[in-house]
Amino acid sequence: MHILACVKQTPKSDNVKIDPATGCLIRSGAESAMNPFDEYALEEAVVLKEQLGGQVSVITMGPPAAENVLRDSIARGADKVYQLSDMAFAGSDTWSTSYALAKGAEKINEAQKIDLIICGKQTNDSDTGHIGPQISAWLNWPNAAFVKRVVKADEQCIVVERLTESGTEILQLPYPCVISVVKEISNPRVRSVKGRMAAKRAEVVKWTADDIGADKNKLGIQHCPTRVVKSFSPQRNTNAVVVDGANGKEKAAKLVALLKENKYI
Amino acid sequence: MDYAINEMEQETLNATREFAQKKLKPVRAEMDAKEVFSPEILQEFRKSGMFGLWLPEKYGGLGGGITCLAMAFEEFSRVCAGLALTPGTTALGAIPMFLAATEAQRERWCYDLASGKKLWAFALTEPEAGSDASALKTTAIKDGDFYIVNGTKHFISTGKEADFYTVAVNTNPARGARGISLLVIEKGTPGFTFGKKEEKMGIRTNPTYELIFENVRVPRENLLGSEGRGLLYVQETLDYSRPGVAAQAVGIAQGALDETIPYLRTRKQFGQPIITFQALAHKVAELAAKTEAGRAMVYNLTHRMDEEFLPAVKAALENGTPVHDELKKIKGVRWTKYSAMAKLFCANTAMEVADECVTLCGGVAYMRDFPLEKFMRDAKITQIYEGTTHIQKNEIIAALIKEYAAKGE
Known part of the structure; x- marks a missing residue:
């Protein structure tokens, strides 16, 4: 079983302020960490690996400092980590970001077939919840969002329970597929001593837009269909x-x- | 002060501190009140690799030796001495196996030990044999390729939950103490049942059971080392495990201070924080100094031990020999006296600190909503198990007499 978890480095505090003039998050000075929902996604990936055998890879897109979140992934039980880092990605919205992550996943898939992609349901800094479903759309793989429980997983398929507005649904998905998970999915472990030591020594594979063969007309702030009109605390x-x-x-x-x-x- | 001398020890401190705060602290009061074992916390210990800290990498462990084991036990006990025993008693049960086991036995048991898949327990004490281990009455009589075990053990920590029990038995009752041997007896072996579950003062989340052996057939391959050398392995085990109890005691003392000092800073009487009253402030300073002295004792000792233990383990794995044999080749120091000193001093310190902290904080500390009364109840066990405070004194004076006699003084 080869599982790819998607993670993002986001501001650590859930108390991040918004600049009232620009409507943007004030990121400077805010400590960064793994998006909390991604911790649950990665934990579930590691639990599935422990049950079924195989490997957990982790991918992130972000500036050079986002390497930290990949090292943290190693400490939490990931085996290989990939960073998409390029000025061409800067300012990407979810459409562009999911495109880049899907291209990264395709490249990983060429080297070693991916069975399952797991994302957190959303990030704590933009809250859209788009990325998981959008990656599945780019890859044309089946998708289940808001997954709260893996009912069964084996070599053939995965059965998941997902939250809906009116209750829950049980879905069976063939591999390869994409799921995005809510926090009920798992109980993230405290990073082991071995994991902490391995994290410092791990090799982070770094790819640019060219490395993943991405179409630059789909990347970056100038090519995104989304325009942020205003950000505000609700x-x-x-x-x-x-x-x-x-x-x-x-x-x-x-x-x-x-x-x-x-x-x- | 942190006594980590390398990255592995520092990361052990980091990991176990985070673990104690995130996983143990939220449930400690509830687990203590319910007096039940927590399979969920066991799973957390497994997932974070906390069972293999002292075991070699070959078996999936960290390779950290006695120091990492003691550090983990201190940090877990700083938050909950009871939950700390989940990996703690497994180490105690497994150390005699790890010291005396052949390579084949290590291959059988150490992988599941390091992952925490299988828990271990140590069974020495009997209704009529506690401090006097030589008086034990459990017998193991040879019958072909098996031993037939009969007898009762009691006050066994992690009883019923553990999968393997390192049991002190007499394989040759005619020889008395020289007939004592160690057998590994697996839960589920016909004739091996559990008796009474004890209700305890402290460390309540760790189950304490009576073990009953009625004509239990144990295969010869489960004998540790050679027949009749059981007490020697027990002594060697206690030399390594008593610093662990001492570390637990330091953790309890530190944990009590961690609760007390912030309270004394915020609690106001007569218009001022009560920590500004010199009578209280000086008491806190004394308690903190004693706790630090205990910590210095523990880690100076474990670091010296690891200078012999880690190379002996390495040699044992390379040569396919028991660790005990390799230790004998390189061993310069008999640790009994120092282990006893560390346990004596730290256990008494834990009891004193916990007791005084309850007094310092007053009524609130006597209530169960505040964790200090639990620290006081938990502290007491460190003066009792793995040899009472009086037995530690016996060990110390016996060693001193021997040392001075050898010098002809």
């Missing part, structure tokens, strides 16, 4: 009502009355 629209009362009994009675009044019960 306003919290809550209509919460605090129920007051002298004691629990009184508060409970008021709460029940309120729920009845609004026809919730």
Whole structure:
């Protein structure tokens, strides 16, 4: 089984500020780490490798410093790591990014057939949730998004349970395929001592746009179809009502009355 | 102070600290209250490679020796001395095997040991043989290619959960202590059952069981080393494992201080943080100094031990010989006295620090919502298991008398 996990280096804090003038994230000074959802994706890849045997490769696209997230992947149990780094990628939206990752995956696939690509459901810095499904579209491989559980995986196929708005779905996918996962999928391990030591010595394979044979007309900010008009912290629209009362009994009675009044019960 | 002298030891500290904070701290209170073993935490220890720290890379271990084992035990115990025993007692059960095993036995057992797939436990104590190990009554009588084992062990840590038990038995009762041998007995062997589960003061998440052997047939290949040398292997094991208990005690003391100092800084009485009262402040300073002294003792000792242990392991793997035999060839120092000193000092320090920390913090520390009462309960075991505090003193004075007698003084 050859599994490719896609990871991204993102700001560590979930408290990143947005520059009100430009509408962009203020990244300077923010500590970087692996996108939290990608930790769950990589953990699931490593768990599947431990169950079925094989290899976990990891790919990221990002500036030279994003190498750190690949070394971290080695510490978490990955075997080989690939970095797409080129000025041509700068400013790419999800359409361009997924194109580059798909081209990278194709190149890895040529050398060693990939069975499964696992992505986190979204990143904590852009939140789109597009990348997994878009990679599958570029590769024309089947896709399941919002996967919360691998029901069964063997040499032939993978059966997954995915979240939908109304409940869950069980899907069986043939290989090769792409899944993107939610955090219920796995419980990321603490990096082992061996992993930490291997991470420092690991070889990071670095590829440019030319190395992966990417069409430069599909890359970078000038070729993306997406235009960011404005970024902002969403306003919290809550209509919460605090129920007051002298004691629990009184508060409970008021709460029940309120729920009845609004026809919730 | 960190006593790591190389990258491997430093990364062991980094990994075990992160592990303790992320995996042990969130569940320690619940596991202590429920007094049950946690298969989920066991799985976390496995996934992070915490069983193989002291074992050679050949078997999937890290190759870190006694120091890495002690460091892990300190850092886990700093958060929860009970959960720390999941890898801790497996090491205790497996050290005598690792020392005395033939190459074939190592091949059989060490891979699953290093991965944590199989847990080990050490079974020496009996209802009538504790400090006096030579009085043990469990017998193993030879019957062709098997031993027939009969007897009862009690107070066995990780009982029922462990897969392999290193059991001290008497293969030649007529010879008394010189008839004691070590057998590895696998869970599930017919006639091997578990008796009473103990309810304990501390280290409650680690199950303590009685082991009952009724005509258990154990194959000869499960004998460690040679017959009659069991107590020698036990002594050698304790020499290596007591610094581990000492490290656990240092962890408990440090953990108690980690809870106490922030509380004393924020708790205000008479209009000021209570740590500014000199009577309390000086007490904390003394406790911290003793804890650091204990830590220095432990890691100076384990580093010296590793200077012999690691080359002996290397030679044993190269030559296909038991580690015990290679140790004998290069061994310069008998560690018993120093191991006993480290355990004596650190265990007493842990008990004193935990006790004083409860007093320093006052009422809040007596309540179960605050972790200090647990540290106090857990600390007590370090003065008892692997030889009580009094037994450590016996070991020390016996060694001293021998040393001075040899000098003719």
